[in-house]
Amino acid sequence: MTKTREKTLEHTRIEVREEDQLGDMMRLALAGNSAVYADLLKEVAKLARGSARSMLRRRGQSDADLEDIVQEVLLAVHLKRGAWDKVRPFRPWLGAIVRHKLIDAMRRRRLGDVSVDEIADILPAETTAPSDAHDVERTLACLPERPRAIVRAIAIEGRSAAQVGADFGMNEGAVRVALHRALKDLAARFRGRTE
Amino acid sequence: MKTDDLIRALAEDAPSDTGPARNRALLLLAASSIIVAIVFVLLFNLRADLAGSGAWPTLRKLAVTLLLLGAGARGATLLMQPDARLRDALIWLAAPIAAILTLIGVDVALNGNANLGARAMGATALQCLASVSLLSLAPLAAFLYGLREGATTRPDIAGALAGVAAGGIAASLYALHCTDDGPLFVGVWYGLAIMLVGAAGWFAGRRILQW
Structure with missing residues (x-):
């Protein structure tokens, strides 16, 4: 039982650190550090790519549009970054932006609505390489x-x-x-x- | 374009750290309200008994309309955050609704329930509707423009709340002119006017607040 609790604690700590990390990166980026900003966007791209790919697969689609969707997410994060309230946690903000854009992208490609289960799956820590077919x-x-x-x-x-x-x-x-x-x-x- | 290339371009697009977007949206709302207030003073006369026997009924109306303004502005700016909860944005609307229901309750308790229809109709219903909707147009446009900077995932609700805020401003101004003081009149016609503006905000928001 203690072991389980330790594990949970460890898990929580890692999550908190990760959240802080992305938020700290965004704060630095907003202060003008473009190298950190590029790194942050690469992280965002990885997260969005993982979610978008599993959504496309579930719908029996190829990865042909994958990078389009990833880029659309990146542009949204970029153009809306000034609206992030720096005292609020960054990760939920990012998750909401990615979710909104993915739902949009699926709907526009007439791939149907996104189920609640799928929404919960958005933004796992999965990382995937960019598809080259672009x-x-x-x-x-x-x-x-x-x-x-x-x-x-x-x-x-x-x-x-x-x-x-x-x-x-x-x-x-x-x-x-x-x-x-x-x-x-x-x-x-x-x-x-x-x- | 490869995604890494796009990232390079985005990183080169310098940040514009100009402080919270929420404050800019509220500033636009405030500035447009001042302009509408000036227009109001030029076009409408204040009620003659504003400092005398009309003071208390006017304050009652202002309590409701200012609560509407607060609830709408708070909710709409909260929704600029994509991860905001809808419940948190809507909950403040309970305050103006509770206020007007209380006022109507007290009115019926004190003055009985005779002629409720006539008391609700008042004498200046259409004038109220037209004035409040027209006075709210500029604040609604300005506020929506400011809200565009946000990243709402509910453009319709955010737009409707912006309409409630703009309607609250217009109704607060109009309350300084209007001599129909019955709470039933205020509930029905001010309420209807605000709902009209809220509906306009709903439709406008769906178009304007998409991103």
């Missing part, structure tokens, strides 16, 4: 030429906003504004897609 141009194709070039330079070529600004004859601030707008656009396109 076309680079498909996501970006919906953007106008210039924003697309900016996103591509930063995302795929890994350049900083300052470097991109120098290449395009824009100042860094304008590049950041254009990037932010392009990301909002991407999120809107994801939402509007009915395939």
